[in-house]
Amino acid sequence: MIPPGAPAPLAEWWQRLVARIIDGVIIGIPFAIISTIITAIVVTRADFDPVSGEVTLESGLFLAGLLTALLGGAVMIAYEFLMLRQRGQTIGKMAMGIKVVPVGGTLGPEGLQQDVAAKRAGVTFGPQLIRWIPVVGWLASLFALVNVLWLLWDKPLSQALHDKVAKTIVVKVK
Numbered sequence: 001m002i003p004p005g006a007p008a009p010l011a012e013w014w015q016r017l018v019a020r021i022i023d024g025v026i027i028g029i030p031f032a033i034i035s036t037i038i039t040a041i042v043v044t045r046a047d048f049d050p051v052s053g054e055v056t057l058e059s060g061l062f063l064a065g066l067l068t069a070l071l072g073g074a075v076m077i078a079y080e081f082l083m084l085r086q087r088g089q090t091i092g093k094m095a096m097g098i099k100v101v102p103v104g105g106t107l108g109p110e111g112l113q114q115d116v117a118a119k120r121a122g123v124t125f126g127p128q129l130i131r132w133i134p135v136v137g138w139l140a141s142l143f144a145l146v147n148v149l150w151l152l153w154d155k156p157l158s159q160a161l162h163d164k165v166a167k168t169i170v171v172k173v174k
Contacts, residue, residue: 005103005104005157006157007105007171009171010157010169011096011098011158013151018095020148023090023091023092027076034071038068039064039068066132070129077122077128083111084120088110088111099170100112101170102169103169123147127141128140148160
């Protein structure tokens with residue numbers, strides 16, 4: 001059944017989850033390498049010189065966390081924005097045969113409008129940019145969880161919070 005405002009049947013929650021996992025692997029593997037390099041450059045190890053008795057404390061962990069959180073957030077926002085702007089689909093969504101469209105929109109080959117793609121990407125991954133801040137990071141993670149779980153009880157369009165802000169839905173295209 002196609003609900004009002006949807007040009008095709010809505011994507012199932014599990015299709016959206018698998019698509020996000022695929023996207024996570026695509027971004028996560030190269031980013032893990034970059035994160036490791038940043039950490040290796042920035043973090044110094046604790047050391048003890050038995051001859052002089054000098055102790056060197058580990059340092060740079062906060063800076064490494066800050067840099068990787070900011071870079072990771074920026075990369076995820078850029079990936080989501082560019083893919084949705086171009087086609088309305090990330091690589092994961094293409095693999096799962098689902099697409100993001102505006103509520104009341106059509107299934108054409110075009111992507112989302114720039115402001116719509118920006119809102120969706122910003123709400124989805126924007127909290128990543130502040131995860132390095134001690135208590136705020138925990139709240140950002142909680143928001144990210146509530147954001148994606150929202151679609152499980154939202155009726156009739158099964159929208160996550162980022163869909164609601166951007167006025168989008170995710171539909172099946174094959």
